[in-house]
Each structure stands twice: as C-alpha cells, then as structure tokens.
Amino acid sequence: MIRLEGITKTYGTYAALQGIDLSVRDGEFLALLGPSGSGKTTLLRIIAGLAFPDSGRVLFNGEDVTQLKVAQRKVGFVFQHYALFKHMTIADNVGFGLSVRSRRERPSAAAIRARAHELLELVQLAGLADRYPAQLSGGQRQRVALARALAVEPQMLLLDEPFGALDAKVRKTLRRWLRDLHRQMGLTSIFVTHDQEEALELADRIVVMDKGLIEQVGTAEQVYMEPASAFVSDFVGETNHLPGGFHVRPHDIEIVEGEGQPVRVENVFRKGGNWRIEGRHQALGQVIEFDLDAQRTPPLVGALVQVRPQRLKAFTGNPEDFHEHA
Amino acid sequence: MKPVSSGGVRAALILATLGFLALFLFLPLVVVFTEALAKGIEAYALALVEPDALSAIRLTLTVAAIAVPVNLVFGVVAAWAITKFEFPGKSLLITLIDLPFSVSPVVAGLIYVLVFGAQGWLGPWLTEHDIQIVFAVPGIVLATVFVTFPFVARELIPLMLEQGSADEEAALSLGASGLQTFLRVTLPNVRWGLLYGVLLCNARAMGEFGAVSVVSGHLRGLTNTMPLHVEILYNEYNFVAAFAVASLLAALALLTLVLKSLVEARFHPHERRTGS
Numbered sequence A: 001m002i003r004l005e006g007i008t009k010t011y012g013t014y015a016a017l018q019g020i021d022l023s024v025r026d027g028e029f030l031a032l033l034g035p036s037g038s039g040k041t042t043l044l045r046i047i048a049g050l051a052f053p054d055s056g057r058v059l060f061n062g063e064d065v066t067q068l069k070v071a072q073r074k075v076g077f078v079f080q081h082y083a084l085f086k087h088m089t090i091a092d093n094v095g096f097g098l099s100v101r102s103r104r105e106r107p108s109a110a111a112i113r114a115r116a117h118e119l120l121e122l123v124q125l126a127g128l129a130d131r132y133p134a135q136l137s138g139g140q141r142q143r144v145a146l147a148r149a150l151a152v153e154p155q156m157l158l159l160d161e162p163f164g165a166l167d168a169k170v171r172k173t174l175r176r177w178l179r180d181l182h183r184q185m186g187l188t189s190i191f192v193t194h195d196q197e198e199a200l201e202l203a204d205r206i207v208v209m210d211k212g213l214i215e216q217v218g219t220a221e222q223v224y225m226e227p228a229s230a231f232v233s234d235f236v237g238e239t240n241h242l243p244g245g246f247h248v249r250p251h252d253i254e255i256v257e258g259e260g261q262p263v264r265v266e267n268v269f270r271k272g273g274n275w276r277i278e279g280r281h282q283a284l285g286q287v288i289e290f291d292l293d294a295q296r297t298p299p300l301v302g303a304l305v306q307v308r309p310q311r312l313k314a315f316t317g318n319p320e321d322f323h324e325h326a
Numbered sequence B: 001m002k003p004v005s006s007g008g009v010r011a012a013l014i015l016a017t018l019g020f021l022a023l024f025l026f027l028p029l030v031v032v033f034t035e036a037l038a039k040g041i042e043a044y045a046l047a048l049v050e051p052d053a054l055s056a057i058r059l060t061l062t063v064a065a066i067a068v069p070v071n072l073v074f075g076v077v078a079a080w081a082i083t084k085f086e087f088p089g090k091s092l093l094i095t096l097i098d099l100p101f102s103v104s105p106v107v108a109g110l111i112y113v114l115v116f117g118a119q120g121w122l123g124p125w126l127t128e129h130d131i132q133i134v135f136a137v138p139g140i141v142l143a144t145v146f147v148t149f150p151f152v153a154r155e156l157i158p159l160m161l162e163q164g165s166a167d168e169e170a171a172l173s174l175g176a177s178g179l180q181t182f183l184r185v186t187l188p189n190v191r192w193g194l195l196y197g198v199l200l201c202n203a204r205a206m207g208e209f210g211a212v213s214v215v216s217g218h219l220r221g222l223t224n225t226m227p228l229h230v231e232i233l234y235n236e237y238n239f240v241a242a243f244a245v246a247s248l249l250a251a252l253a254l255l256t257l258v259l260k261s262l263v264e265a266r267f268h269p270h271e272r273r274t275g276s
C-alpha cells in the first residue's frame, strides 16, 4: 500500500503541491486527473523518488521511503516520451534493468535475453527484439517502455501520460490493452492523464487534482455523479452552470410536453447517440446545452421548447458558478 | 519567386562562395604544397627529418596528447554539471568556459608569464623549488590547455540540454548507479558530439600559435612546436623547410575536415531524438 501524508512541493515561489494526502490500495489502478499545471507529474515523480517533497512523507507498506532514491524504491516508471535508449536494440533496452545489477545478482547474458524476449512477447512485440527505437512506431515504443519497466519486477507501475503522444485510434487500442494487462498482472499502478475519458475508462479510482490540491478521490461513478466541488463537476464531464451555483449535466435536462422552462433553440447537431441542442433559456437569458435521444425528432432551430432539469447539483460559495457556460 | 530568377541568383551565390573558397582556402593549400615540394621530394623529406623539425613534431604531439585528454575530461565534467544540475554561479561558469574564445591568445600567454614567470607571482617559489614552467614544456602545455578548453564543453552543452534528463532518469529508475548511467546512457547519447569536439580541440591544440609563442621562449629543439618552428624557418628564408613543416599542419587540417564530415554524416540521420 502506498500512503502520502501532507506532501508539499514548491518551485521557487510557486507552490506546485500544497498538502497531498492519499492512500493507494494494493493492486489498484489509480488515475491522477487534472488540468495542465495541476501538479500531477510532480506528484508522480515524488512517489517514484525522482523528485523529493519539501515536507510530508511517502510510505510504501508502512515503511517511510521519503528519502530513498528512485533506484531503491523498486518502481517501474514509464515516461511520457518513453525515454528509450536510442543506441540500444529493443531487447537491450528491455534487459537494461537486469544488466546493471551487481555481479552477484545479475543473471547471465543469455538469461537476460530470454527474459527480454518473454516481456516482449507479453507486450506483443516479439519480432522486434533486434530493432532500434527509431525504427518503431509511437505505440510500439510505448509498449517497449512498459516492458522495460516491468523487467525489473517493480512493486508498482507509474505512468506519466502513457498515451499522451499517440493518435486517437492507437490510444484507444493501447488503453484497452493496458487495462487487460493490469487485470492479468494485478500490479499496483498509477497513471497521470488530463483526459477525463481515459481516467473514467481505465481507473478503479480517480484522483482529481487542481492547483496542487486533491479535489476529490473516488470511482468513476462517484466522481461523475457526485462531484465534490464545482471544479470536479466542471472538469469531469460536461456541465451547465446556472445562477445560484447550480450545475446540471446536458443529459439531465429533458424536453417535456406542456409545462416547463421555455428555451429558444439556437443550434442542433448530432453527438454520438444523441442530439445536442444549444438553446437560450428564456427566463435566465443564458445559453444552455442539453441532449435528446437520437431516435426522436429534434426540434427546429428557432423553435421554443419546454425543458425540465432532472438532477441539479448545488455548489455554494464560488462566485465563478454564476458565470454563463460558454 | 520565379524559378528563372531564383536559378540565376542561386548560380551567382554558389559561384561567389566557390570563388571565395578557392581564393582563401584552396589557393593557400596549393601554395603550401607546391612551395614545400619546390626543390623536389628529397629536400622536402630532409626538412622533415632534420633534428629540430623532429623535435618540434614530437613536442606538438606531446602537448596535444596531454591537452586533449585533459580537456576531454574537463569538457565532459563541465557539460554534465551545467546541464544536469542546478547550482549557484552556473551562469558565471558558462561565461568562464567561453573566456578563451573572447580573449586574445597572446593575452592568455602573457597571463601565464605574469603568474609563473621568474618575475611573476609564483616566480620566487618556483625558482626555489627548481620548477620551470614558463619558457619550458609545462608552460606550453598550460597555454594550450587554456586556449582549447571550450571546444569539448561547447559542443556538449547544447546537445545535452536538448536531450534533457529523461534517459538518465529512466536508467536510474531501472536500478543503474550514477556511474553506470553515465557510461551506458549519457556518454553514448553524446558520443558523436564528443568526438567532434575532440577533433576540433586537437586541431587547435596542434595549430595554436599566439599563446604558445609567448610562453615558449623559442628554444630550438627544446620548446618549439610545429607552428613556431615554421615561423622561425620562414624568418630565416628557409622556405622549403618552412612549407614542408607547414604541409604537415595543413595535412592535419585536411584530415580533421574529413573526419569531421564523417562524424557529421553519422551524427545527423541517426542522433535525432527518438523519444517523441
């Protein structure tokens, strides 16, 4: 189990992390989700031992590892841009962690090579052992980086934006593949992302971060349905901001026959299995977005429809909530 | 742009460049070799095996053999410190590394005379202990080291900055020690840039005139390097011998150019970041 207690980190005068408390269970697949600059990478690097907190403690299975360097923490780290050794073959990259062990613990060259091949098979790249990183696609490099991290049998896997540099199609395939791999191996894994869809699809639990603080920790369902703050509601999924600090998701607004709130339709377009309708709320004077099942006939632009919000969530004390949702 | 006019411009530019190169580079080279061989191959060979010439060649090789490894180590250490660590005085260090480029070599030589010469700061102490630096080989080595120390560091710093430290962090996270990381990741990542820097450093170490001239004392057969020997022969109107020794330096320059282009040919297609 990983425990973080009161972690802070300041760069110059900028507080990148302002007191992080978090527990990660064994075998869990955890996502660190947040906008750019929220401190995700910094936190991941502190867990790995690539950076050190100004205050607070990092505990692995109850043992204080705050001062331990990365080499002693037995973590597998996958870098955003893979950081493969470009002068080594793929097999040598994967075997690197074993080949730098002290003479007593180091397997024979043949054993290292065999282990590298085993791992390359696991990541489905068995045929590419003798190529160089430059000769691989982005998705293949990513999997090599993963195999290399796994070769040293780490007690946890830390991934910084593992799919960040890939195109949408490869991302999706790789995402599913990584989830299966995690189910198969059961290795405690933490990955950083600023893509909420990725977090919702992969993670057992999601840690939503903003400005160096944790806003909420919960399952995808909790974070989406019971956002703990206006920020979470806004960042995870889409939200209409209504006056008084009320948030309502587009799919929670229904068109009704008869008595409702009048909305003048301004734009209609298809969004997956739904129609997305943008219309001006007549009483509030602001534009709201809502969804309609694509099976039904959408209203015409300029038409006046009656709507009723099904689920409203109130967040008080944040003046930002009164702004119109763009 | 119209292709016709741009074609004309291009031809003119290329011609101008070639003309310039022919005048300032090719012609002198030809002159060096024709003058050296003006009295036949025998006179040429004799000028090279004459004891003072041999001694100058030996001294030049010795000086380079000391200065280049010293600056190789210094350059790697300085580049490593500057690019991978944060410390106070870093920008000052970067400026200091460039100093030999901005100071006239003659001034550099004079500084050594002022510090180590008989009348210099350390002069009395050195005399007392019977150590001679100025007007002796140690002074020549020191001056050469000073003049050539930016080459390796200057070549490595931008390269290492561009590569960042992700590769090193990856190696460390896989359990490598600092030394293993350096030998197996950092060094291979910069090997072509390093070789390039060493070539330039070596060429300058063998060719340096100004700083060495000040500290050498021009003792024939003792403290004359090849460039100094060339000057002495030339001043004695011994043109064949002067150009014969100069032709060795020119050959060295040509060899450096060839090696440099070989290194660059390897450097470019392959050494781009494969990370992103």
Ligand SMILES: Nc1ncnc2c1ncn2[C@@H]1O[C@H](COP(=O)(O)OP(=O)(O)OP(=O)(O)O)[C@@H](O)[C@H]1O
Residues within 6 Å of the ligand: A011, A012, A014, A016, A034, A035, A036, A037, A038, A039, A040, A041, A042, A043, A194
């Ligand atoms: N080495 C550093 N020196 C100075 N400031 C830093 C350093 N590393 C991070 N920061 C600052 O700390 C803040 C958090 O950075 P961090 O990289 O953790 O963000 P992130 O959540 O990973 O963002 P992104 O999604 O863009 O990667 C940023 O404002 C960043 O500018």
Ligand SMILES: [Mg+2]
Residues within 6 Å of the ligand: A040, A041, A042, A192
């Ligand atoms: Mg980041």
